[in-house]
Amino acid sequence: MTCSPHPATFRLLDAYVGWDQQEAYGIVGFDAPAGLRLAHRGADPEGPTRDRLLPWFPDPRLAPGCGPCGWYLLVPGERRLLRRDGCGGAFTPLWPPDRGPGPPHRPVSVAARGHRLAVVESGRVLVWRREGEQLAGVIPAERPRWAALGPGDEVLVACQGSTDLRRFDSTGGFRGVLRTGVPGEIIGLRTGPERTVWLLTDDGGRLGVHRGGHGRPFRPVTADELAAALPPSTLTSADGNGFCLGEKGPEGPETSCFTWQGRPRDPAPSATDVYETGGSYLTALIDSGISRCRWHRVRVDADVPAGTAVAAEIVVSEDGRYDESDWQLPAPGAADFLVDQPPGRFIRLRLRLSGDGGSTPVVRRIRLDFPRVTSADLLPPAFREDPAADDFTERFLSLFDATLAQLDRVIERYPSLLDPAGVPDRALPWLAGLLGLSFEAGWDARTRRALLAAAPELYRRRGTPWALREAVRIVFGVTPVVDELAVDRRWAWLRQAVGAFGAEWEQGGEGEQGQEPGPGPGRETGPGQGLGAVRLFGRSASRFRVGGTALGAAPLRAFGTPDSDPFTAHAHRFRLLLPAGSADETALRRLVERQAPAHTVGSVRTGGAGFVVGSRSTVGVDTAFVPLPVPVLGGAHPVRLGRDGVLRPGPRGLRRGVGVGVVSAVGMHTQVS
Template sequence: MSCVPGPATFRLLDAWTGWDPYTGPEEPGVSGIVGLDDPEGIRLARRGVPDGPTRGELLPWFPDRRLAPGCRAGDWYLLVPGKRPGLLRRDVCGGGWLPVWPPACGPVPLVRPWSVAARGHRLVVVEPGRVLVWDREGGRLTAVIDVDGARWAAPAPRGEILVARRGTTALRRYGPDGRLREVLRTGAAGAVAGLRAAPDGTIWLLTEDGGVPRVHRGGRGRPFRPATAAELAAALPPSTLAAADADGFCLREPGPEEPVTSCWTWHGGPRTTPPAPTADLVTSGHLLTALIDSGIARCRWHRVRLDADLPPGTAVTASIVVTEDGGCADSDWQHAAPGLTDFLVDQPPGRFLRLRLRLTGDGSATPVVRRVRLDFPRVTGADLLPPAFREDPAADDFTERFLSLFDATLAELDRTIERAPALLDPAGVPDRALPWLAGLLGLSYESGWDAATRRALLAAAPELYRRRGTPWALREAVRIVFGVAPVIDELAADRRWAQLRPPGAAAGAAGAGEGLGTVRLFGRAAGRFRVGGSALGAAPLRAFGDPDADPLTAQAHRFRLLLPAGAADGAALARLVRRQAPAHTVGSVRAGGSGLVVGSRSTVGVDTAFVPLPPPVLGGARPLRLNRDGVLRPGPRGARRGVGVGVAAAVGVHTQLS
């Protein structure tokens, strides 16, 4: 489609081919910029540690001292200091904040609270000079620990409490009874800004030294060492805290379709404006490249294109200079307008080109430059014009620049057409394009399916359509969506009609007599009630169809899909089965129950489970019977859990079918 007379060459600057920074003595080639080896692109560096995490990035793991996530999803504690301090707990159903200790329960047991922490059903509040510990989510005060200068505390496994004091990064470990057990020397510099204890006993410590946050990890018998944000994210799940400032905070939680962000003040009231981003980045940086060789003497460089993201408050400025021998003056540079990411080279011919990128921001956001493309030599639609149109140099230059606008538009169309087949690849399209691609194939998605499930369905769609209506296709669709292979039970295979006849003998044939030809393995009297042949109550009454055709029509075109208990949502599974089953069939869905039912049909792996005995409980709605339903004291080898291979197990004592 393009009118360009011939293909042009180009040079890329990115993380794969290299940015070729200048390394001479005149000026630094890179300043205030990081990400030269990052495929995501180059960007402004952070203050302090250029490649370290910011305080805002660590908020999901180390919240503000006044916030603590609870044990359930969406559960949070908010410490409200002031003249009448209190502790609020988020109402998950209503969305507001309610006091942990209502006024009817008496005065609030807080004086001058500083920080709050929670773990499971335990709650810890730090006040000047003491640490208060509750269980039952504030229902019972279990310990009051006197600690001078206490600032941070964190509940640890086995009922222990970790406490950090003001002016030191050493940690004090207390037992559930409030007695000091150990002092841990971390060796970290700065002041403690956060404290967490992982389920495996690892202690995660956040410190700030000169405004620079640093993460450390360690524990009992393990020295503390610096840790990365990636290690922290792999060890501890993040909370839903998205942002915080002096006026309030915001939580970003999953919603029906998209995540929902809710903001509050530090007193638990609603907040209309979200917190402003923190200024953790430098405000300017530059990259100066070395001389880029075209390999062509007196090359006419054509075009410079930047693949960049420019958030509000940021800009990228590109400057170039072309030279034949490597020398240049400051006046020789061509400066593009700030924010311009595509421009023509207006320089005299030369073999070498040098590029300078200046990145600027407001301290809270950064531009990101993924790659730079340099096109050379200049090839435009003007090369196809007769020589008479190119006699005047000034007119020729205008014609080239004017036709470059149309050449660029046609080149974009060419690239769009070239990339069109990639839009049909389910593994390569963006997540937002998956519903569009599914519409081309007639697929419909449930709102709860993730992107991986949708891509897997698109990849399997050709084979699913080819074998649609077969047990394999239905089984494969359920496996892709719910991650478990079902059992498909075709009920027609359970027909109980059979009769033995000698070869060539017909029913009622002469000479058949009472021999093998008249013996039925299963009686017809069980299919429907027959006078003179069925027992009362043993067969259903049916007034439709031919009784002699019952062996062929019983349970015809009916099937049942079986899954283990809890493997899938019943309503979503039923909708999927209705869409995938043939139109002439009737399907039903059955999820496994809680145990084995003796005397009824059961499917191993679906309706059966070997579980240990429940703990013996005296009294209640279903009181146990001593010496029959429970073991009051385990034997010398300890309590048994289910059936152990090679270990003696007494049926009714150590095992149970449920």
Template sequence: MTCAPAAATFRLLDDVVGWDEAGWDGVVGFADPAGVRLALAGPSPEGPTREQLLPWFPGPRLAPGCRAGAWYLLAGDRLLYRDACSAGWRPLWRCDPGLLREPVAVASRGHRVAVADSGQVLVWRNEGDRLVAVIDVPGAELVALAPHGRVLVSREGRTGLSWYGPDGRPCGGVETGVRGRIIGLRTGPGRAIWLLTEHHGILRIHRGGPDGRFAEATLAELAAALPPSTLVAAGEDGFCLREQGPDGEVTSCYDWCGEPRPEPPPGPGPYVPEGEFTTEPIDSGISRCRWHRVRVSADVPPGTAVSVAVVVSEDGKYADTDWQTAPPGVTDLLIDQPPGRYLTARVRLSGDTLATPALRRVRLDFPRATSADLLPAAFRQDPAADDFTERFLSLFDATLDEIDKVIERYPALLDPAGVPDAALPWLAGLLGLSFEAGWDAATRRELIARAPELYRRRGTPWALSEAIRIVFGAAPVIDELADDRHWAQVRAIAGPTGARGLGSVRLFGRSASRFRLGGSGLGAAPLRAFGDPDTDPLAEHAHRFRVLLPGGTADEKALRRLVRRQAPAHTSGTVRIGGTGFVVGARSAVGVDTAFAPLPPPVLGSVRLNHDGVLRPGPRGARHGVDVGVVSAVGVHTRVS
């Protein structure tokens, strides 16, 4: 029992605190967080069973192909092939070359096929069209194909594995160190090797690598690493495949010669029909304690049941007739037993052998406490009436207790880390957030969690930068263009004697904002027909900002939408996502029709252009000159410095 500073009022039975099991039969899972369940029939009560492993280890005579619905089958001395387009099995070679004598195992990976036959391993490419290797391996029992054309072979009576190259040359071996016989061999991603072993009738899964370090693995780990096949049943008479057809799933059954056979009638399921366990006497620490309630938390599929029985005693001793048994299906039981310090519980699980209930937790409440304790003493003078009142009011207490649980758990509904993914849009609606379709669940949860802080600082560069970082996973650079305004400009001029000096200083120069007669150079200022030109130096970049992100980190349209929603209403933002940048030498040639030379200072009448100004000719070509106002551009140039 757990220790607490206050007196205990309940006791839990689960995998964390312990089940206090004194004896059990037909049940397993006392240390499993999934709960106590019925045992599997056979020598391995906790599994896995051979039927559960068939999708990943179909047996040495069967191997799934690379295409959907493709399979290879060893039928005597023939290798048969079946795909989704064929109605049945056919020989892999139309004209049997007689290569196979006594084949024992087949494997496939991609378009390669390997067969272990009479101390040799034969490897074909292009699904049997070309024989590429014949490897001498005495006692070869299982074969598996690995990436890069390598072949992995296990030998009869040995726990070591042998590697061979695409051309059949030996590449070393691996000593697995597993116990028992290797009956299944697979290779997986990350150069992983999966083994299925049998030792005294118990099946075990092992995962290892080329370094020879193997460890036991679970069926869940195997299923996460390798995709399952469509094999659903296999026995001495044949096997069955369950595949997706045009009208739904279709089950096809064959014998070991590839001939169709009817689907066998369903046999007994993998589980035992019933099981039970009994606890040790559980000490309440209270003499003549009035035990109150038993609550069972379990998953009960159709066809299964969970039944609980309790007995209370002062010294831990009881008779078989003292048990109080709840009807099957009752998961909340009021204890109707004489007072006693110890309670013993017995739990029985039953099923139809196809499914099993899972008992996750049992809670025992003590001492008895009901709302009858709040009644005046006059209502509790008669012992018989007092017992009835307690049991009657306990019905309402149980209902109120469930309501209290809902109220206690209500804050969890507002926790973005605890709600399901489907509830995130509802939770975001309470905060006024809207999600885009491309955002994953982790991004949505972080946005909801950071929403209060983002709202408090909304409209600031920090809030905009943080929102972009959460959504796109990259820290942006935010430039406020008001900081880039030219408040003063100092120009260098040449004196009469050739000496250089400082020219005039222009504060809030008008020529840099818009074109003015007599004050702006040709091609140096934009033409605008709105607003007051005197306020251009102040308003040119006011309330404007630019968001810069590295290339490949975000979609530009999505970034624009996010910036538009997060920016203050009086501002205008632009977005720029970097690319490869300016690359010299990628598609340019220096010296071929290219000249780097200063441009002569052009003069147009009495108006002098800038020192690097260029007049671009119109659409009729350079010989026809410049058409002002048609397509020509003044001051358009490229400068490399």
């Protein structure tokens, strides 16, 4: 019912509020958020069925190989292992008769992943590389039943009578035991991305799918969760006579069927007895709390595929007693109808589902409105004097009331369309268009919602390092370092000092040999900084100039005009630094181009192989920063001027020691030993 302090005006029947179930036959899903449906045939009415899980957990004799059409087929009776590579092809022996390891000894099941292959035999598991050309190892096991090949050369083995998984490498080395704690017996095993492990169990005829992994407990999951996490194979059906594969042919989808010996056969007719063909559900007496209540409307929210039907029947009574002839039967297929019953405090609903066995209707929710309130209540009393006419007027105006109510609900929900967390995934591009955002094709819904939620703050601080870092963090999940190259130019610093040096800010005046002039006559001293107090552009320090720069104190550049260096070398330029493999560089560059200010030039740099302080090396233990040996002209290892040595000391004298990130660069002034 409604949770407001006002009197209740409707009653819901669903998995969240409850279905008020009294009797049910052939219908399941009373606790499922998806809704009610017809039960599955067989020992497990709740499902899922074994046929539905075949694409993910095939028969133990089958294993998908490389490519969409690659399959391995184990023939236990003939002790052969067959392989099929291309679409439309036949199964051929994996090992020719004239070479190979010989037939399998009491084969049980087969598993494959990429170019690795595992054959489970009685008492051991054989692991092959290069699609059966190289034997990697033999794993001894007691009554092995299933095997799965995981990432990192890992092999998982499930033995009969145990729900624990034994871990090995391909050579047979034991790695430990993975305890699952799942009920029943494991009848299917496979691995997935992010080192996940998926199990199919049989607990007294009830099938269950469980997901877990290393450091993660196993928990039950639904078939829909399995389908969303793992891509299905092309296996469509399997029975005692063989199996069928659904593949892409030259003229569209086609089905290829084979016997369990690998020979082609005609497609078998598809099974149509997956679900029950009929079921019913009866509620208990639903109390309105109003004496002689006039129940108004019944609405059924359901999906009704072709070949299925849903029918809702109701009866109203004041004391809970009624006859079978009192039931109101709506028109066939009616999912929204008025209650045409005498007033009464209680109502009871009977739901009937029917199908063809191959599909089922799904009822998500049923809503019962009471008491009857229509726009006829706004009419003058003269229009309601005749009871028969009054009843017709109410039913007639209810048609318009229902249409207007739907429009009112759309208007009420319109503000929620601007909520990134509440709109459907398909509405996210539309919402982004309102905000002027564009999405990459590879971004998932979670990334798009996060960008939409952060859009106001990103727009407010657009063009700042924070906005660029935040955009990269949302899209790629890693916070980059924004390196503004302007802070590296030696000729653009406003230095702080207790006694500020005067500066000769004259055209071409820089002092002798690029030295900074000290205090002297006619120059102001004292705390402070600003134009005229410090040098903004030391041209001799940014580019080598004959007659003004000390040897080795500035780089040599043979391009551009020296006078424009302060504006072209580093101004308005930045660099984005990220760890190696953390983002797609092409997509990252596109994002940087869109987020960077128009007057700037940005570049992207990701880490790679090289020297990293603090990762695998410790300064003072296995490495040391030391000055280069004293350079000597000539000899067995002559130095190069301007790089390995200087002819005379700079304005600050000889450099003593090493300061990382201050005056030294690894490979220039230092060596790692």
